[in-house]
Amino acid sequence: MLSDTSTATVRATLPAVGAAVGDIADLFYRKLFDAHPEFLRDLFNRGNQASGTQRRALAGSIAAFATHLVEHPGTRPDVMLGRIANKHASLGITAPQYAIVHTHLFAAITEVLGDAVTPEVAAAWDEVYWLMANALIAVEERLYAQRDVTAGDVWHEWTVTSRTEDTPDVATFTITPAEGTPAPAFRPGQYVSVQVELPDGARQIRQYSLTGAPGPGPRSFSVKRVRGTEGPEGEVSAHLHARLHAGGRLRVSAPYGDLVLDDSDAPLFLASAGIGCTPILSMLEHLAEAGHRAPVTVVHGDRSPADHALRARHGALAAGLPGGSSHFWYETPEPGHPAERTGRVDLGGLEVAPGTHAYLCGPLPFMRAVRSQLLDRGVAPADVHYEVFGPDLWLAQD
Ligand SMILES: Cc1cc2nc3c(=O)[nH]c(=O)nc-3n(C[C@H](O)[C@H](O)[C@H](O)COP(=O)(O)OP(=O)(O)OC[C@H]3O[C@@H](n4cnc5c(N)ncnc54)[C@H](O)[C@@H]3O)c2cc1C
Ligand code: HEM
Structure with missing residues (x-):
């Protein structure tokens, strides 16, 4: 819960921060990727960076979290946190990475808002950041424990056992763990992250929903090829369509995702x-x-x-x-x-x-x-x- 002093400061500065949050997010990612080019190459989805959608999602989530703290003190926006934490868990995000994000985010806030960032304002938004970061870290730790993996180590090698063409643009891949271990459990509706090495050496990650029943046995996912009709061709979907066949290897994360069927008998x-x-x-x-x-x-x-x-x-x-x-x-x-x-x-x-x-x-x-x-x-x-x-x-x- 936000302290009383910070609540007043965040409430007073929310309109200014909210109005500038898009610029802050732009500058933040520029600073983050200058300092850590490997993040853009091997962790963040560079299609989402190019189209600006991830920047809007990050900016929107921080503004929404801060608004929630001042408008509904004592409660948490669990749906939003759950969605982000599941995505983070499927990417293996670790707690120390939150300090790196903090450094570049606050450098961007100070640069964009200038003199408006008094020590009091900085302290209040620092509190917002760590409330959100610690909430995410806690959910992510639970998600890692549920799948019996450690943070940052969600990846396993899988082998493609078959590929079928469902439509001219959709191929279904059936995969099995390469080490011969049982496939990890999942809940209906969940997805895996898939990491592929592209021709320029980048190891890009995308998510694909699992299509089968969650019992033991192989896993399947279906990939729609993003054709370059309205923008550039999709990097990973085109790569999977062109290069991945039966016998191929793939790095696949433990399954995550918060769109899961509840067990009720409701219609x-x-x-x-x-x-x-x-x-x-x-x-x-x-x-x-x-x-x-x-x-x-x-x-x-x-x-x-x-x-x-x-x-x-x-x-x-x-x-x-x-x-x-x-x-x-x-x-x-x-x-x-x-x-x-x-x-x-x-x-x-x-x-x-x-x-x-x-x-x-x-x-x-x-x-x-x-x-x-x-x-x-x-x-x-x-x-x-x-x-x-x-x-x-x-x-x-x-
Ligand atoms: C939870 C979840 C589950 C998913 N499940 C499935 C699934 O079951 N099956 C499935 O097929 N997909 C699924 N997806 C989508 C999948 O993860 C990928 O987003 C999809 O395959 C496209 O990836 P890509 O690398 O081919 O395209 P990208 O290269 O990431 O491009 C994505 C879009 O951005 C545009 N773009 C790229 N660069 C630029 C630029 N410079 N300027 C403007 N626009 C640009 C592209 O034209 C394209 O429209 C899922 C996504 C999520 C988050
Ligand atoms: C409080 C801090 C953070 C917030 C508020 C935040 C917020 C978000 C949001 C809103 C998304 C999009 C979720 C979705 O709808 O799919 C996301 C995805 C992501 N986050 Fe975070 N995040 C934080 C910390 C981190 C850290 C520490 C890292 C690691 C460096 C990280 C890496 C990523 C990556 C790689 C994605 C997926 C990006 C993509 O697919 O385009 N995040 N985050």
């Missing part, structure tokens, strides 16, 4: 768009294995049936559940596809049972639209969970 609503179907597939595999009987409504939107990754399995899993139903929308459907399922997902004609728990994954505009339609139908905001396939800009803005 479920599982909605995805595009490659966002991957965590939903894992949830459905798990429900099928567990003999789940409560209602499960599966909703998916895609450009066309041919673009819908894991389409047959998606439909079959939903159909196999006693309370399951599936509703697929396509912008360009096959002939005979119902007109009311053509175009963007629209929940208008669907029944949403009272007490529904919803899990969403897809582009932000899709999730915003589905979430607001669910809230209009009486679903409680706390029962709508979601995963973003990139830095979470939604969370930072909420």
Whole structure:
């Protein structure tokens, strides 16, 4: 909890810091990567740096945390902290790295805000930083302990046992631990980080959701190739598509992620768009294995049936559940596809049972639209969970 003196100072300076937080984040990353080029090469996602999304997520999270401290003293924004800590854990972030980030962040704050940073202001924001950092460190320590790994050492070598092409742009890789050890447990909806060495020597990391049931055995993930139509071609997805085949080796982290199915018998609503179907597939595999009987409504939107990754399995899993139903929308459907399922997902004609728990994954505009339609139908905001396939800009803005 923030001290009384710091609360007053943070409240008074929040508008100025909030207005400058984007510039602070820009300068912070420049300073961090000047001092530690290996962070940009081998730890941070340089696509997110180039597009600016990670900077916005960092800035937004600090502003949101500070606002929370002054507006809801005595409570913590656990959803936001959990999301960040899971991402950090999948990257093996360690406690000493927080001191490095602190050095460069505070150098950036002082440079951007100049004389406004009196010793009192610096002390108050120092307190905010360490409250947030220590909260994250504590959650990350728990996450490492849960997977029986030490911080910074979440990586193992895996071997690709098979590769299948699901759509022209999506390939599914099945992997098994190279050392012959059992695959670590995971919860349906979780992801792994995957690290690959690119032609320029950088070892870039990306996250991929696991698609199978969480029991023993090999693990699978599906990668959509990011084509260079609206920006540069995706570095890691293109590399995996071009270079990774059966027999290949891959560095994969322990599984993490906070979009996980709860164990209740509440009616479920599982909605995805595009490659966002991957965590939903894992949830459905798990429900099928567990003999789940409560209602499960599966909703998916895609450009066309041919673009819908894991389409047959998606439909079959939903159909196999006693309370399951599936509703697929396509912008360009096959002939005979119902007109009311053509175009963007629209929940208008669907029944949403009272007490529904919803899990969403897809582009932000899709999730915003589905979430607001669910809230209009009486679903409680706390029962709508979601995963973003990139830095979470939604969370930072909420
Ligand atoms: C929790 C989580 C789970 C995920 N699960 C899956 C999954 O199951 N399957 C899946 O396919 N993906 C998944 N993703 C997404 C995945 O991690 C990668 O983000 C995706 O594969 C793209 O990575 P890339 O290296 O190919 O693209 P990048 O090189 O990282 O590029 C990403 C985007 O940034 C743009 N960009 C890059 N450089 C610039 C620049 N200089 N200027 C402007 N824009 C730029 C690119 O055009 C592209 O649109 C998941 C992500 C998260 C966070
Ligand atoms: C209080 C301190 C910190 C805050 C507030 C913070 C905040 C964040 C946020 C908001 C994200 C995006 C999460 C998401 O939505 O996916 C993130 C990701 C990340 N963080 Fe931190 N972080 C902190 C400390 C650190 C430290 C110490 C390191 C290690 C040097 C680090 C490395 C990373 C990396 C590598 C990512 C993923 C970046 C990407 O994929 O683009 N962070 N952090």
